Amino acid sequence: xxxxxTIRQVSEVVWEIPTSYKPGMLVPAKIYATKRLLDGMDAxxxxxxxxxxxLPGIVRSAYAMADAHWGYGFPIGGVAAFDTETGVISPGGVxxxxxxxMRLIRTNLRYQEVRTKVKELVDLMFxxxxxxxxxxxxxxxxxxxxxxxxxxxxxxxxxxxxAWEDDPNHVEEGGFIKGADPSKVxxxxxxxxxxQLGTLGSGNHYLExxxxxxxxxxxxxxxxxxxxxxEDQVVVMVHCGSRGFGHQVGSDYLRVFDGAMKRYGISVRxxxxxxxxxxSKEGKDYYGAMVCAANMAFTNRQVIVQRVRxxxxxxxxxxxxxxxxxxxxxxxxNVAKVERHSYDGVNAEVLVHRKGxxxxxxxxxxxxxxxxxxxxxxxxxxxxxxxxxxxxxxTEKAMEDTFGSTAHGSGRTMSRTAAKxxxxxxxxxxxxxxxxxxxxxATMDGLAEEAGLAYKDISEVVETMDIAGISKKVVALRPVGxxxx
Amino acid sequence: xxxRYLPDVALADIAFEAESDTVNGLFESSAFxxxxxxxxxxxxxxxxxxNVRISSDDLDTLLYDFLTEIIGIKDVDSLLFxxxxxxxxxxxxxxxxxxxxxxxDRERHLLRNDVKAVTMxxxxxRREGARWKATVVLDI
Numbered sequence: 001x002x003x004x005x006t007i008r009q010v011s012e013v014v015w016e017i018p019t020s021y022k023p024g025m026l027v028p029a030k031i032y033a034t035k036r037l038l039d040g041m042d043a044x045x046x047x048x049x050x051x052x053x054x055l056p057g058i059v060r061s062a063y064a065m066a067d068a069h070w071g072y073g074f075p076i077g078g079v080a081a082f083d084t085e086t087g088v089i090s091p092g093g094v095x096x097x098x099x100x101x102m103r104l105i106r107t108n109l110r111y112q113e114v115r116t117k118v119k120e121l122v123d124l125m126f127x128x129x130x131x132x133x134x135x136x137x138x139x140x141x142x143x144x145x146x147x148x149x150x151x152x153x154x155x156x157x158x159x160x161x162x163a164w165e166d167d168p169n170h171v172e173e174g175g176f177i178k179g180a181d182p183s184k185v186x187x188x189x190x191x192x193x194x195x196q197l198g199t200l201g202s203g204n205h206y207l208e209x210x211x212x213x214x215x216x217x218x219x220x221x222x223x224x225x226x227x228x229x230x231e232d233q234v235v236v237m238v239h240c241g242s243r244g245f246g247h248q249v250g251s252d253y254l255r256v257f258d259g260a261m262k263r264y265g266i267s268v269r270x271x272x273x274x275x276x277x278x279x280s281k282e283g284k285d286y287y288g289a290m291v292c293a294a295n296m297a298f299t300n301r302q303v304i305v306q307r308v309r310x311x312x313x314x315x316x317x318x319x320x321x322x323x324x325x326x327x328x329x330x331x332x333x334n335v336a337k338v339e340r341h342s343y344d345g346v347n348a349e350v351l352v353h354r355k356g357x358x359x360x361x362x363x364x365x366x367x368x369x370x371x372x373x374x375x376x377x378x379x380x381x382x383x384x385x386x387x388x389x390x391x392x393x394x395t396e397k398a399m400e401d402t403f404g405s406t407a408h409g410s411g412r413t414m415s416r417t418a419a420k421x422x423x424x425x426x427x428x429x430x431x432x433x434x435x436x437x438x439x440x441x442a443t444m445d446g447l448a449e450e451a452g453l454a455y456k457d458i459s460e461v462v463e464t465m466d467i468a469g470i471s472k473k474v475v476a477l478r479p480v481g482x483x484x485x
Numbered sequence: 486x487x488x489r490y491l492p493d494v495a496l497a498d499i500a501f502e503a504e505s506d507t508v509n510g511l512f513e514s515s516a517f518x519x520x521x522x523x524x525x526x527x528x529x530x531x532x533x534x535x536n537v538r539i540s541s542d543d544l545d546t547l548l549y550d551f552l553t554e555i556i557g558i559k560d561v562d563s564l565l566f567x568x569x570x571x572x573x574x575x576x577x578x579x580x581x582x583x584x585x586x587x588x589x590d591r592e593r594h595l596l597r598n599d600v601k602a603v604t605m606x607x608x609x610x611r612r613e614g615a616r617w618k619a620t621v622v623l624d625i
Contacts, residue, residue, distance in 0.1 A: 042496065069496045072606030072622050076497060096602035096624045133523050133599040134559045134589050192560040202599030203625040204497065244560035247601040247624070251553050254605055255546065271605035416499055416598075416625065417492035445597045485599065 002043045007031075013066070013464045017050055024054040024269075029062045032407075034464050037066055037456065040413060044070025045077075051269045052080045056277075057087020059350060060343045063402055065357050066464035067411030067456060071095075073272030076356035076412075079405045082278065084338060084349050088266070089283045090275035091257060091290070093353035095334040096250035098290055099297035100205075100241030101172075102331050102358075102380035102408075104391065105305055107312065108324035111211045111232040111480065118209060118438050118481040121315050128307040129207055130199045131485035132442025137198035139303055146194045151180045153295035157302045164326070167302065169369045171330040172359060172377075175302070176295045177337065181288025186252050189289075193245020193296055198303035202442065202485040204409075204450055205240040206385060207304065209481035213388065216459075216476035222393055223475050225375050226328050235477060236312075236325075237389055238304050239382045240485070241334065246293035253286040278351050287336070294335055301330055328391070329378035333358045333408035339367075341403050352403050360406035360471045362396035379471045381462060383410045385439060385482045386432060386452030390462045390473065397469035406471035410458035419454040420445060432482075441484040450484055488518035491620070495606060499598065500622040508544070511610065511617040512551060512571040512580065519552050520566050520586075522623065523559065525595035529567040531585035544577040544610045548619055551580060552603045559600075563589045598625050 008016050013034055019025040029049040031038060045068045052062035052074060059081050068077030073092030082088055114121070130137060139162075141149070148156045154175025157163035168175035200207055214231035217223070228235070242249075257274035260282045261267065266275060276282040305327065309320035316323060336353045343350075361368055363376045372378060379392040387410065398404050414422070425444030428451050432439050441447040465471045487504050494500035499522055503514035520526060537554055541547040551571075558564050566586035573580045589596070601624040610619045 042493075044495070070494070072495050072498065072604035072624065092605070096604070132591070133596040134563050134565070135599075136563070188557055188561075192557055196560070201601075203601070244557070244601075248553075248557065251556075251602045255549065258546070258605060259542065271608060274605060412496040415492040415494075415496050417490050442591075443596050443598075445595075449598075 001039055001041050002046060004046060013467045022050045025050060027053050027058050027061050029053045029064065031064045031068065032066045032464055032468050034460060037460060037464060041068060042070045045075045048075040049078060051273060052078060054269060055080065055088055055090065055273065055275060056266060057083040059083055063405065065407040066461040067356065067407040067409050069411045071355065073270055074355040077407060078355045079353065079357045079402060081341065081350040081352045081403045084278055084351055087278055087351060088275035089278045089286060089336055089351055090273055090353065091250050091253045091286060092272040092274060093355055094290060094336050095355050096247045097241035097334055098246035098249060099294035099332045100334040101297060101301065102333065102382050103238040103301045103305060104328040104380050105236045105308065105325050106227045106328050107234045109234040110230070111234060114234050117315050121209060121311055122438050122440050122481040122483060124311045124315060125207060125308060126440045126483050128311055129304050129483065131483060132202055135199045136195045137303065139197045141194065143190070143194065146190065147182045149299045150182045150185065150292035150295055152176050153298040154302050157299055162306055163302055167327050170327040171298055172332050175298050177291045179288060180291040180295055182292055184285045184289040185249060185292050189245055189248035189252060192248045193243060196243040196245065197300050198307060199243060200240050200304065200483065200485040201243055202446060205485040207483040208237045208385065208479050210235050210237055210389065210477035210479050213476040213478045218473040218475060222375055225372060226378050226391065226474065227326060228475055236308050237382060237477065238301050240301060242293040242297035243300060245296050249289045249293045253289065256282055290336065294332065298330065329380060331358050331380050339404065350403065354405055356408045357405045358408045359404055360394035360398040361404045362394050362399050379406055381407060381409060383458035384452040384455040385450055385479055385484060386437065387455065387458050388479055389477045390458065391475050391477065392462065392471040393474055395469055395472055398471060402470050406465045407461055410455040410461055412454055413456050414454040416449040419451050420448045422453055423448050423451045437479050437482060439482040439484060447484055488514050495622050498622055498625045502618060502620050504616050504618045506615060508573045508577065508617055509571045511619055512548060512573060513569050515548060515552060515619050515621060516555060516569040519555055519600065519623065522598050523600055524565050524597060526567040528593060528595045529565065530587050531568050532587040533564060533585070535564060535584045537582050537584070540579040542578065545608070547573070547578060547580060548610055549603055549608065551582065552621065556600050556602065565589060600625060
């Protein structure tokens with residue numbers, strides 16, 4: 001980290017940079033990190049989280065979670081809430097991969113039943129779930145059906161035999177965010193997205209077979225609520241988003257906002273933070289288009305899960321129902337949503353931007369589906385393909401402290417270029433196999449870029465959030481088979 | 486095609502700086518850098534030609550829109566390019582480009598990263614002495 005004289009330690013894992021740090025800061029910036037994680041954070045995190053604190057209408061604090069790293073505009077791992085009347089909305093605060101998120105499905109299989117079939121499963125899923133540069137999916141839909149996808153997400157899937165009956169109840173927002181306005185989506189965005197449903201994409205996106213880690217099984221009671229009942233149980237995790245559709249929506253509106261800021265007398269420290277009042281025409285148009293992309297992302301992950309169910313069913317010669325392949329949950333980690341929160345003595349609707357951050361609503365919240373409402377929402381934290389992932393649970397403390405938000409992953413510490421210098425894809429693939437992880441990737445360069453050494457220690461990230469109380473550990477998940485886009 | 490990666494910028498993404506003696510050359514270098522991030526150009530052939538015309542507000546946004554167009558063609562038409570010729574209008578508000586490449590072939594092409602978008606983070610075209618330079622951070 002850079003030398004910041006005014007940073008103050010608020011608690012064991014919470015640090016605050018006051019408004020005096022930089023001219024224009026309207027609120028302080030809070031960073032969730034152990035001292036070690038804080039020292040390891042790049043200068044971009046501090047610059048960017050304090051830039052957020054300057055945006056019009058931000059309330060209470062700008063936040064960087066323990067996985068924070070230098071992004072574009074917002075830091076990855078950034079959270080900011082805005083007054084819905086006086087505040088702004090920022091496409092850069094959502095990111096181009098609108099509603100990039102995580103999905104976790106369970107099985108009733110144990111590792112000993114799957115171990116010899118991991119290669120067959122991964123190879124089959126690699127064929128069924130296209131991954132890599134410019135891939136197209138196998139699902140063909142009409143333009144009018146694509147509009148239904150934009151409006152109704154997983155609900156559309158349920159009506160078209162692409163979801164199980166209870167799937168929508170196990171997705172954040174019930175599988176679709178209200179307020180989609182397809183008329184605000186460009187022709188180019190539609191062209192990029194219409195044939196990409198059911199595709200994984202590239203970068204850090206993956207589809208992974210995982211095993212419940214017997215050593216890091218933290219809370220058996222809570223895990224049972226989520227359908228994880230035993231050690232070595234096999235689950236499948238999906239990480240991807242809205243593909244070219246969302247990327248184009250983000251690009252289109254970044255240009256619109258870049259030009260509109262002058263009109264609203266807004267200046268920002270980084271053009272990627274281009275924003276407009278949420279109540280403005282541009283703000284409303286972007287929100288309507290962004291929700292379309294968010295719903296497309298929910299649908300994309302849903303189609304992928306159907307393919308995963310097909311693959312397991314084929315390999316194990318049993319229906320996916322018989323394998324109990326129910327959805328545990330699906331969380332967004334790149335999105336802006338209107339939510340009601342209590343802060344600074346008021347209870348009001350705010351527009352919460354989470355960019356590389358996960359909603360972490362605590363017990364009793366009405367937005368949590370009935371089966372989980374008493375315990376809090378499942379929070380899915382994806383790690384690198386070598387180190388594994390975590391299932392956590394949302395907390396009341398997150399509602400009090402961070403607008404119901406926590407981290408989203410392990411966070412990078414090394415650039416893609418540097419990672420490729422450190423390790424070659426083929427060598428990494430071989431070493432992972434020796435450690436019991438079969439990985440198949442669309443590109444060897446891409447594989448090397450996602451090596452575990454390029455990421456922070458996910459356990460320390462998760463521990464930090466647990467100590468802060470904004471999400472609590474349930475169980476760790478160990479990778480055994482991975483498809484990397 | 487002179488460009489260099491900026492490995493310490495935006496860790497999860499890819500940043501580059503392109504440069505040239507001319508505006509046309511700068512746009513060509515930037516397009517080549519973008520293509521190089523998606524595919525090894527040595528594995529590509531120039532089988533298909535695509536002409537594009539783009540109008541924009543100024544030189545900065547013209548480059549942004551041009552690179553975004555190349556990313557869009559990759560998704561919509563599955564086309565990647567290895568040769569690009571650009572003619573930027575004297576007012577720096579429009580361009581015509583001729584791009585040669587081919588349809589994505591997963592067997593033959595050494596594919597790299599599926600670029601999502603051009604960000605505005607640190608984005609800009611500038612003149613340094615006799616050289617034109619552009620900084621571009623791509624979302625990966």
